[in-house]
Structures are given as structure tokens and as C-alpha cells.
Amino acid sequence: MTTRKLIKGNIAICHGAVAAKCDAFFGYPITPQNEIPELMSDLMPANGGIFLQAESEISAISMVYGAACAGKRAMTSSSSPGISLKQEGISYIAACELPCVIVNVQRGGPGLGNTLPSQADYFQTVKGGGHGDYKMLTLAPWSAQECYEFMPLAFDLADRYQNPAMILMDAIVGQMLEPVDLHNNFEICDYSKSWATIGARGRAHNIINSLWIDPEVMENLNLRMQAKYAAAQLHETRYAEYRTDDAELILVAYGSPARIAKTVVDMARDEGMAVGLLRPITLFPFPSARIAEYAKNGSRFMALEMSAGQMVEDVRLAVNGMADVAFYGRTGGVVPTPTDILNVVRASFSKPPVFSSYPSERRSVK
Amino acid sequence: MQKVFERPKGLTDNEFAYCPGCLHSVVHRMIAEVMEELDIIQNTVCVCPVGCSVFMYEYMACDVIEAAHGRAPAVATGVKRVLPDRVVFAYQGDGDLASIGTAEIIHAAARGEQLSVIFINNATYGMTGGQMAPTTLIGQKSTTCKMGRDPQISGYPIKICEMLATLDGPSYIERVAPTSPAGLVKTKKAIKKAFQNQIDGKRFSMVEVLSNCPQQWHMNPIDTFKFIEDEVSKVFPPGVYVDR
Ligand SMILES: Cc1ncc(C[n+]2csc(CCOP(=O)(O)OP(=O)(O)O)c2C)c(N)n1
Ligand code: SF4
Numbered sequence: 001m002t003t004r005k006l007i008k009g010n011i012a013i014c015h016g017a018v019a020a021k022c023d024a025f026f027g028y029p030i031t032p033q034n035e036i037p038e039l040m041s042d043l044m045p046a047n048g049g050i051f052l053q054a055e056s057e058i059s060a061i062s063m064v065y066g067a068a069c070a071g072k073r074a075m076t077s078s079s080s081p082g083i084s085l086k087q088e089g090i091s092y093i094a095a096c097e098l099p100c101v102i103v104n105v106q107r108g109g110p111g112l113g114n115t116l117p118s119q120a121d122y123f124q125t126v127k128g129g130g131h132g133d134y135k136m137l138t139l140a141p142w143s144a145q146e147c148y149e150f151m152p153l154a155f156d157l158a159d160r161y162q163n164p165a166m167i168l169m170d171a172i173v174g175q176m177l178e179p180v181d182l183h184n185n186f187e188i189c190d191y192s193k194s195w196a197t198i199g200a201r202g203r204a205h206n207i208i209n210s211l212w213i214d215p216e217v218m219e220n221l222n223l224r225m226q227a228k229y230a231a232a233q234l235h236e237t238r239y240a241e242y243r244t245d246d247a248e249l250i251l252v253a254y255g256s257p258a259r260i261a262k263t264v265v266d267m268a269r270d271e272g273m274a275v276g277l278l279r280p281i282t283l284f285p286f287p288s289a290r291i292a293e294y295a296k297n298g299s300r301f302m303a304l305e306m307s308a309g310q311m312v313e314d315v316r317l318a319v320n321g322m323a324d325v326a327f328y329g330r331t332g333g334v335v336p337t338p339t340d341i342l343n344v345v346r347a348s349f350s351k352p353p354v355f356s357s358y359p360s361e362r363r364s365v366k
Numbered sequence: 367m368q369k370v371f372e373r374p375k376g377l378t379d380n381e382f383a384y385c386p387g388c389l390h391s392v393v394h395r396m397i398a399e400v401m402e403e404l405d406i407i408q409n410t411v412c413v414c415p416v417g418c419s420v421f422m423y424e425y426m427a428c429d430v431i432e433a434a435h436g437r438a439p440a441v442a443t444g445v446k447r448v449l450p451d452r453v454v455f456a457y458q459g460d461g462d463l464a465s466i467g468t469a470e471i472i473h474a475a476a477r478g479e480q481l482s483v484i485f486i487n488n489a490t491y492g493m494t495g496g497q498m499a500p501t502t503l504i505g506q507k508s509t510t511c512k513m514g515r516d517p518q519i520s521g522y523p524i525k526i527c528e529m530l531a532t533l534d535g536p537s538y539i540e541r542v543a544p545t546s547p548a549g550l551v552k553t554k555k556a557i558k559k560a561f562q563n564q565i566d567g568k569r570f571s572m573v574e575v576l577s578n579c580p581q582q583w584h585m586n587p588i589d590t591f592k593f594i595e596d597e598v599s600k601v602f603p604p605g606v607y608v609d610r
Contacts (some may be wrong), residue, residue, distance in 0.1 A: 055473035067447065200407070205428055206430075
């Protein structure tokens with residue numbers, strides 16, 4: 001049975017975790033994701049699971065590591081400064097090839113920053129924020145509905161690839177109230193976890209470890225991980241497109257900026273500019289092949305981010321010099337308005353800027 | 367002929383790679399014996415530290431997880447919370463437990479996690495080459511305090527048993543010195559109690575073992591025992607700190 005509820009993205013994450021049959025949640029308070037541990041402290045015990053508020057993000061991810069070693073579906077959530085602290089644990093979890101889900105509701109940075117929307121943790125997320133050659137399978141929801149639906153997907157990807165999966169959000173996606181269909185159309189697979197450390201119970205003892213002194217053995221682990229990532233690139237790349245078919249300019253954006261960009265596509269189309277939107281849904285694996293196809297067919301690109309320009313580097317790598325790649329971004333918690341973006345789009349079509357009729361927009365353009 | 371001494375079933379067949387005379391080996395053996403005596407080898411998960419005992423997973427016959435430096439109590443918490451009917455223990459050195467992992471051990475103890483922790487205090491960072499540890503004695507030399515630990519620069523040794531004894535969470539905290547036959551018997555008894563407590567559903571149990579490091583102390587093993595009895599035990603008095 002489907003219920004429809006008006007909820008925040010953060011709340012949808014919690015219901016998605018329950019739908020995914022998450023066994024354990026370990027977290028530490030930080031804005032703008034506090035709704036998640038608060039609701040999980042009710043939902044987990046109510047559904048036979050474990051909730052524990054850890055003493056720090058380092059401990060929370062270490063607890064996730066322990067619960068994942070025990071073969072359970074474990075998760076944690078945090079926001080940028082807390083995610084920085086989790087990098088040690090994420091590297092270990094990736095190296096031990098353990099599944100888990102980490103939610104990052106990004107906030108303005110660097111440093112303590114602020115609690116406003118930002119996407120400045122893209123590099124940290126997809127380029128390996130912790131040490132070593134690893135990747136996180138990364139999903140970027142743009143709505144509360146996707147927050148709900150990506151939790152079972154993230155757990156499934158994590159189990160299938162035995163790798164940490166991240167849900168990368170921004171404070172708008174986490175905090176915005178939207179109607180969400182809390183359906184149950186998920187196939188929750190039971191993965192065999194013969195490697196789990198649950199007590200040997202008659203079999204040879206299991207060891208979960210990431211220390212490999214012999215360089216050849218260590219390299220073999222790396223090669224196996226890279227093969228996994230190549231397979232994920234092939235099979236798990238997800239993206240959405242809007243009016244891209246005949247687009248001269250393709251806006252590339254994920255999360256909240258993609259929603260603003262969609263509005264801009266329609267505004268630009270009304271003015272006769274052939275603009276489309278490509279929204280990466282997986283940030284790793286990145287939809288590079290799709291972007292390259294458009295580049296070959298003569299489209300040019302503009303990356304839109306709430307950062308100083310991070311994802312744009314992956315767009316450029318995908319395009320590989322075949323087409324022009326422009327960038328527009330705001331940082332520190334400033335959210336670009338449709339008119340902000342429309343004006344950069346207009347400039348790229350050699351058209352003069354327009355002024356917004358929204359007073360709220362005029363304030364933010366100063 | 368009757369066999370009177372054999373390898374405990376809690377150990378694998380791998381040979382210890384510890385330096386000769388190092389008490390890590392002795393404590394490993396005791397844990398293995400205790401697991402065998404309590405018949406819990408098949409039901410136990412060991413969380414090992416970063417330090418000289420990082421290869422513990424090679425030696426323990428039970429399931430083993432290698433934790434990041436200092437995080438063993440949090441990792442063990444993660445396991446125990448989702449598998450409450452398993453025996454979960456952490457094994458940690460003093461750098462691991464009393465320096466980089468102080469938050470983890472204090473909070474695991476404060477929460478009264480149903481864990482057994484074996485804490486090997488050898489007053490040095492053995493694995494990385496004998497640098498100063500949080501437990502290095504005042505005046506004791508190390509590679510990062512060559513003239514001896516100076517409290518003006520490096521402060522004072524951390525007394526973990528005394529600190530954790532201020533908390534309501536722990537069921538059992540004892541410090542032992544396995545430097546004499548009597549000390550060895552006490553150590554084994556304490557380790558067994560820490561495991562038995564967990565089986566009995568008691569809360570956090572920790573045994574601090576005053577250990578040695580012949581390699582980094584630049585002493586022969588016999589002299590290390592004397593040093594523990596004469597010097598280390600003065601700063602870190604053996605005894606039962608919590609038992610309830
Ligand atoms: C995050 C991190 N910092 C530093 C190290 C390096 N390191 C390895 S072992 C160790 C000290 C271990 O000392 P102790 O816990 O006293 O154990 P011992 O070797 O004396 O048994 C250090 C600092 C590491 N592996 N990880
Ligand atoms: S360096 Fe010290 S602690 Fe490490 S094995 Fe050798 S004697 Fe033992």
C-alpha cells in the first residue's frame with residue numbers, strides 16, 4: 001500500500017532506510033541533517049533495528065564498519081565537517097570491501113562554514129576523500145521522492161559491489177518539504193555474506209582486514225577494486241535528461257541546482273535558445289559516455305554547481321576537448337536564482353542580461 | 367606418554383612474530399586458553415588494533431576484524447550491538463587505547479557496552495620504533511624524548527583504569543602485572559573474568575596488562591619484568607578498580 005506524505009528529504013531518507021531493511025544506524029548530530037538521527041532513533045528500534053548516537057563521526061563510521069563486518073545493513077548520516085571525520089573509516093570499509101550507506105547532507109564550507117546549501121564536497125565524495133585508490137558509489141537525489149527511493153538502491157548497490165555507497169545531498173534537498181509516495185515497490189535481495197565475522201561456528205575463521213604487507217597482494221586488492229569500479233561504470237551509470245535532443249547548450253547539474261536549471265531550460269526555450277539539461281544521478285559512476293556522445297554531436301556544455309567548480313572537471317574529462325565547457329557556480333551557501341543562470345546562458349548566446357522581476361532574486365544578485 | 371602442555375585451540379598454527387620475551391605472546395596465549403576453557407572460540411569475534419599486535423588475526427582461531435588505529439572499541443560496539451549473543455573482545459596497545467583512541471574507550475566504557483577489552487600497556491609505541499606513548503613514565507627515554515619524558519614538555523602518564531573507574535558504565539576493571547608466577551595466574555584469572563562477565567550479560571570489562579617491550583626499552587626480558595615491578599607498577603598500581 002502506498003501512502004503519500006508531505007515530508008522533508010531528510011525524513012524520506014529515514015523511511016527509505018526502513019524500506020531497505022537497514023539493520024543499524026550510527027550517527028552524531030550536525031545541521032542540516034539532524035532530522036535523520038532524530039527520526040532514526042524512533043524508527044530503528046520500532047523496526048527491530050539498532051540506533052546508537054556515537055561520541056563522534058569517527059566512532060559512528062567505525063561502528064558502521066563493525067556492523068557491516070557482522071553482515072548487517074548499516075548506515076550513518078552527517079554533513080560536511082562530519083563527513084570529513086568519517087574519511088578514515090570510509091577508506092577502511094572500501095578496502096575491506098564491505099557494504100554500507102553514508103548520507104551527506106552537504107553544507108557551506110570550507111571549515112565550519114554554515115548550514116546552508118552547498119555542493120562543495122563533490123571532490124571529497126567522488127575523488128576519494130580518504131586515503132588510497134577507492135571510490136564510493138554515489139547517488140545524488142534532487143527530490144524528497146528520490147531520497148526515499150535511493151536508500152534501497154544505495155543498499156543494494158553497496159551489497160552487490162561490496163563497497164560503500166553514498167547519498168550526496170544538499171541542504172535544500174534535505175530540508176525542503178515535498179509530497180512523497182512511500183510505496184514499497186522495492187526488491188530487497190538477500191545477499192550471501194559468507195565472509196561476515198559472526199563467530200566461526202564450525203567453519204574456518206573469517207578475517208576482515210585491510211593490511212597487506214606483500215605489495216603484490218595489496219596491488220591485487222587494488223586491481224579487484226578497480227575492476228569493480230569499471231563494472232559499475234558500465235552497468236550503474238544513471239542520469240536524467242530534459243529537452244537535450246536538439247540542444248545547442250546542455251546544462252549539467254545535479255541536486256537542487258538541477259531543479260533550478262530545469263526552470264532555466266524552459267525560460268531559455270521560450271526565448272528561442274536550444275538549451276537542455278543533463279542531470280547526473282550517479283556522480284560515481286559519472287555519465288561520461290553520454291556527455292561525450294552529445295559533445296560529438298556538436299552540443300556545448302555548462303556545468304552549474306553550488307561550488308567553485310568541481311563536477312565541471314568531470315564534464316571536461318568526458319568532453320575531452322571536443323566541445324566548449326562553461327561553468328557557473330555559487331559558493332558558501334548562496335543558491336543561484338533562475339535569472340542568475342539565465343543571464344549566463346544568455347551571455348553564451350551573445351544576448352544581454354535580463355533583470356529579475358522577483359525582488360528576492362534582486363537581493364541575491366548584488 | 368601423557369601430554370601435559372599443548373597449543374590451546376584458540377590459537378591457529380601460525381608462529382608468533384613477536385620479539386623474544388615480549389608479553390604480547392603470553393597474553394595472546396592466555397586469551398586463547400580462556401576462549402577454549404569457556405568453549406567460545408566458535409562464537410567469538412576479536413577486534414584487533416594497530417600496533418605490534420596488528421597481526422593478531424593470524425594467531426586467533428576465532429573470527430577477527432582489524433580495526434583502524436584506536437577505533438577497536440567503536441568497531442566492537444558495532445558488532446556487539448547487532449550480534450548481542452556473540453562474545454566480542456577488543457585487544458589494544460597503549461598508543462591505540464590511551465592516545466588516538468581515548469574517546470572510543472571512554473565512551474564504550476561509559477555506555478557500559480557488553481565488551482571485553484584487553485589493554486596492553488607497554489609504555490611505548492612498539493611497532494613504530496619506540497616513540498613516547500601516553501603511558502611513558504616521567505624520565506623514561508624514548509625516540510621522541512631522548513633525554514627522558516619531561517612533564518614540562520609532554521605532561522604526565524595517563525592512568526586509564528583510574529579514569530574509567532570514575533564512570534558508572536563498567537562492570538569490571540583490573541590492572542595486572544604478569545611478571546611473576548603469581549602475576550601470571552592473576553592475569554589469566556582477570557582475562558577469564560572479563561570474558562565470563564560478558565557471557566553473563568554484565569557490562570564493560572577491561573583488563574590492563576602492564577606489559578613490556580624488550581626491543582624498544584633496550585632491555586633483556588628479565589630486566590623488563592624488574593622494571594615493571596619496580597618502576598611501572600609505582601605509577602600504574604595493579605589492582606581491582608571496579609568489580610560490580
Ligand atoms: C591513524 C594512524 N596513525 C598512526 C599510525 C602508525 N602507528 C602504527 S602502530 C602505532 C603505535 C602503536 O603503539 P601501541 O598502541 O602502544 O602498541 P604497541 O606497538 O606498543 O604494541 C602507530 C602510531 C597508524 N597506523 N594509523
Ligand atoms: S617491539 Fe616491543 S611490543 Fe613489539 S613485539 Fe617487539 S617487544 Fe613486543
